[in-house]
Amino acid sequence: MVRVFASLVAVVHCLLVCVQPVLAGMSLEGVANAIDWHGTNGSIILTIAMVQVLAAALWWKPGGGPLWVPLACLVLLAGETVQLGIGYAFLLTMHIPLGVAIVALSVVLCVVLVRRPRTWPS
Secondary structure: OHHHHHHHHHHHHHHHHHHHHHHHHHHHOOOOOHHHHHHHHHHHHHHHHHHHHHHHHHHHOOOOOOOHHHHHHHHHHHHHHHHHHHHHOOOHHHHHHHHHHHHHHHHHHHHHHHOOOOOOOO
């Protein structure tokens, strides 16, 4: 049951993260309020990332999942915390590459948590 919850949180997190570049592009296209939506979505992502760390930790310890999943979620949470700060500071030379890395890690975590592997590496 905990694994299902962790998977659902990962899917929601991944979808929200994948919307971020679209919102940024809409802002560059001149869509009114798109940059506000981008910032609000970033704050929501950070909140969901906190829940994802908790869900992954519960899946690891009582649920028997691998330790590297909650550790990866912690790295993702740290990256997203930095991302939010540098985004509001308009440091785009750091914001864009970190955003690409966050999208990649989010997709990997989502796939790992949703698929049903035969064995988990420790």
